Amino acid sequence: MDLGITGKTAIVTGAASGIGAGIASRLAEEGANVVVADINLPAAEAHAETIHAAGGVVLAVKANVTDADDVADMVERVVAAFGSVDILVNNAGLARDGRITKMSEEDWDLVLDVVLKGAFLCTRAVLPHMNQLKWGRIVNISSRAHLGNPGQANYSAAKAGIIGFTKAMALENGRNLITCNAVAPGMIDTPFVRAHPKWELIRDNAEKTTPVPRIGAAEDVADAVAFLVSERASYITGDVLHVTGGRY
Template sequence: METGLARKTGIVTGAGSGIGAAIASRLIAEGANVVVADINFEAAEAQVEALRSEGGNALAVRANVVYEAEVVAMVEQTVSTFGAVHILVNNAGLTRDMRITKMTDADWDIVVDVILKGSFHCTKAVLPYMNEQKWGRIINISSRAHLGNPGQANYSAAKAGLIGFTRAMSLEAGRNFVTVNAVAPGIINTEMIRSLPHWDKIRENAEKTTPIPRVGEAEDVADAVAFLASERASYISGDVLHVTGGRY
């Protein structure tokens, strides 16, 4: 399928590893220029080296999306290097899982700030460029957790809020042919989830209870993002694409 992403430029936040790294790789495979943004600059650089070894055109940028000044600098560097910004993937996020009676303000704030405030800062920074060129794709990485998970009040609230943000932005941006959508992954096989002490139990349970009986891969999410970023999805906006194997 021709995606029309060749020579487009995309920013992927939290792309130093996991789902973000897979998305960056998928966009590179489609011929796009990619900015690999991460708070861990060494991880971002390592991903860029791998992408360049495959013939891709990539740039590593350190950015903490919680801070607007760092986001603005990231977008300015993107435009200075590649001449434009066409795609934004708001992927940066983290978890601080625990029951709410043990959750501190700091546990709540860091999760909500990175996911929601980070997406706000990045979207605000790229939208003027997308509006001017009358073309843009903003894809927010939500989660099946937007439906609620025990021990994840902060994460579930942030990911649900991201869907509301997605729909509001789609209404603001549509007149300039900028689409805004969300992808909501289920259980995805990443280094972060494999590091959990009960990973084997999670995987076994997923294989038993998910209609498609396997754990998702980061590439499954990357494929969904590539579709929503493509010309083929130009009339889809304000929607949520679940990548869960049918688990809700």
């Protein structure tokens, strides 16, 4: 199936590893010019080299999504390199878990800033280019945690906020043929999750409690994103696609 994104330019934030890396690779496979944006430039460059070796057109960029100047510089570099920004995937995020009575203000602010403020700054920066083109795709990576997770008040609030942000952007920008959707992954096998001290217990529990009895892969999320940024999804906006194996 031709997704119609050959030659389109896609920025994927937090794309050096995990879900973001999977998304960047998938979009490159579909012929998009891919920007691997991450605060960790060496890791971004390493993944960009992997994409390049597979035949993809790619650019690695260091970007702190919580810094407006950094985001503006990133978009300027991308436009200079490829001429436009057609697709934005707001994937950058992190977790700082803890029960609310033990959660520091710093951990609350950091998670909300990276997930929510980052999406705001990146979206604001690319929209003028999409408006000029009268075409655009924005996909925000939420999480099944938007339904609420104990010990993740900051993360759950941020990922729920992403859904509200997505719906607002869909309403604001649809007239210029710019769609905005969210993808909410469940338990996904990533280096971050594998580093958890209870990884094996988490994996076993997910396999037992998920209707599709396996843990998800980054490629599962990447396939959902590839569809939503495609021409095939031109009449879908303001929606949330759960990639959870049926686990809610």
